[in-house]
Amino acid sequence: MATVLDIAKRNPNAAPVAVSDAARAAGFIEKTAELTVAAGAAPGGASLVGLTRDQLKDSLSQIGVPERELKMRVAQLWHWIYFRGARDFAEMTNMGKELRTKLAAAYTLARPQVVSEQVSKDGTRKWLIRMASTGPLDKGAEIECVYIPEVDRGTLCVSSQVGCTLTCSFCHTGTQRLVRNLISAEIVAQLIVARDSIGDWPGATPPEGAFVPSDGGRFVSNIVFMGMGEPLYNTDNVVAAIDVMSDGEGLTLSRRRITVSTSGVVPQMERLGAEANTMLAISLHAVRDELRDELVPINRKYDIKQLLDACRAYPGLSNARRITFEYVMLKGVNDSDADARKLVQLLKGIPAKINLIPFNPWPGSKYECSDWERIERFSEIVFRAGYASPVRTPRGRDILAACGQLKSETEKLRARARMMAEQGIGAEGVYAVGIGE
Numbered sequence: 291m292a293t294v295l296d297i298a299k300r301n302p303n304a305a306p307v308a309v310s311d312a313a314r315a316a317g318f319i320e321k322t323a324e325l326t327v328a329a330g331a332a333p334g335g336a337s338l339v340g341l342t343r344d345q346l347k348d349s350l351s352q353i354g355v356p357e358r359e360l361k362m363r364v365a366q367l368w369h370w371i372y373f374r375g376a377r378d379f380a381e382m383t384n385m386g387k388e389l390r391t392k393l394a395a396a397y398t399l400a401r402p403q404v405v406s407e408q409v410s411k412d413g414t415r416k417w418l419i420r421m422a423s424t425g426p427l428d429k430g431a432e433i434e435c436v437y438i439p440e441v442d443r444g445t446l447c448v449s450s451q452v453g454c455t456l457t458c459s460f461c462h463t464g465t466q467r468l469v470r471n472l473i474s475a476e477i478v479a480q481l482i483v484a485r486d487s488i489g490d491w492p493g494a495t496p497p498e499g500a501f502v503p504s505d506g507g508r509f510v511s512n513i514v515f516m517g518m519g520e521p522l523y524n525t526d527n528v529v530a531a532i533d534v535m536s537d538g539e540g541l542t543l544s545r546r547r548i549t550v551s552t553s554g555v556v557p558q559m560e561r562l563g564a565e566a567n568t569m570l571a572i573s574l575h576a577v578r579d580e581l582r583d584e585l586v587p588i589n590r591k592y593d594i595k596q597l598l599d600a601c602r603a604y605p606g607l608s609n610a611r612r613i614t615f616e617y618v619m620l621k622g623v624n625d626s627d628a629d630a631r632k633l634v635q636l637l638k639g640i641p642a643k644i645n646l647i648p649f650n651p652w653p654g655s656k657y658e659c660s661d662w663e664r665i666e667r668f669s670e671i672v673f674r675a676g677y678a679s680p681v682r683t684p685r686g687r688d689i690l691a692a693c694g695q696l697k698s699e700t701e702k703l704r705a706r707a708r709m710m711a712e713q714g715i716g717a718e719g720v721y722a723v724g725i726g727e
């Protein structure tokens with residue numbers, strides 16, 4: 291769900307995705323392209339970064355590590371890759387030299403390529419990341435990942451698909467076709483790239499002047515699946531990635547600090563709760579089916595009642611584990627007092643908090659952001675009914691990392707930044723670092 295960032299780019303070389311006419315007419319499809327790729331694959335072998343324990347075991351088997359040693363060797367690799375952030379097998383000094391040589395001959399610890407990094411005046415960071423190529427015609431899918439630091443937490447917003455099959459009318463990603471699902475390793479690799487960049491490994495330090503949490507905790511303490519794509523159309527990979535991210539011997543993110551945001555893929559919600567045990571966010575945005583059918587077209591398949599019934603049944607739901615309902619504020623569309631009252635009525639009995647999101651217009655969008663007074667009035671009604679209703683402060687607007695802003699805009703910005711750099715003009719508050727282009 292693209293609620294924090296929203297970027298997309300068509301990949302002209304990507305395999306086409308079969309979409310039936312009926313699905314197109316309904317505004318969504320549920321089948322997505324699956325490709326076999328090795329995250330971060332680079333010359334010299336596939337990368338081990340992002341792999342699950344089982345995948346690491348297979349990789350070790352393939353280079354002849356005996357069965358009796360596999361468990362121990364996986365534990366060693368796991369520690370080096372996910373606890374220490376190792377980038378070279380030579381660092382793995384508790385493994386014999388012969389094994390390290392074999393590993394280096396067959397595999398790498400490469401990360402996906404960071405095409406650019408932008409840093410906002412408010413400390414928000416946005417990376418454009420190019421995944422490994424899936425074949426001779428594929429230059430590698432590009433996705434964006436955003437880091438939002440606050441004093442007491444650092445939130446990483448990750449993508450789960452390249453593009454999106456859904457066509458939420460307020461979201462630009464919805465106007466781009468789906469290229470493919472990300473595999474679990476590519477989802478995990480977004481966290482690795484972020485931690486490399488902000489120095490969030492033992493012994494590492496953040497870049498000069500970087501804004502990171504100052505409470506002594508991890509620099510990346512929270513993950514939100516609110517980037518490009520619908521996570522519950524890629525549940526297998528999302529659940530596998532969460533297993534790696536939350537493993538207590540590696541990246542150690544608490545599952546309570548991982549939030550998966552869905553537009554309302556009702557049949558997958560219980561599975562998410564049962565298998566991933568994460569926090570849940572719902573991209574709600576409307577309280578009447580006719581309007582939600584337009585704003586979030588999956589509503590035509592799973593209407594508001596079905597969605598809220600699935601929320602009530604979400605495993606582990608309690609006052610300590612509330613569901614977040616995302617509500618984008620669209621002027622004259624969904625922002626009336628009656629809408630606010632209907633919202634609290636609908637959510638009755640669901641431990642919930644409501645995030646009000648000022649809409650970020652994008653070129654060609656038909657909506658405007660509600661006036662500030664209207665947002666405050668809406669928030670007041672929700673708050674008086676007993677729900678927390680924070681208005682999300684837009685972050686990273688100057689680097690187009692906020693809700694509804696576009697990768698195509700990012701590319702314009704990069705071109706502009708390059709031009710300004712060539713002419714010796716500073717780009718106000720923004721720097722775009724082109725790497726490997």
Ligand code: SF4
Nearest residue numbers: 291292454458461464
């Ligand atoms: S599910 Fe809707 S809001 Fe989320 S990325 Fe797809 S089109 Fe955008």
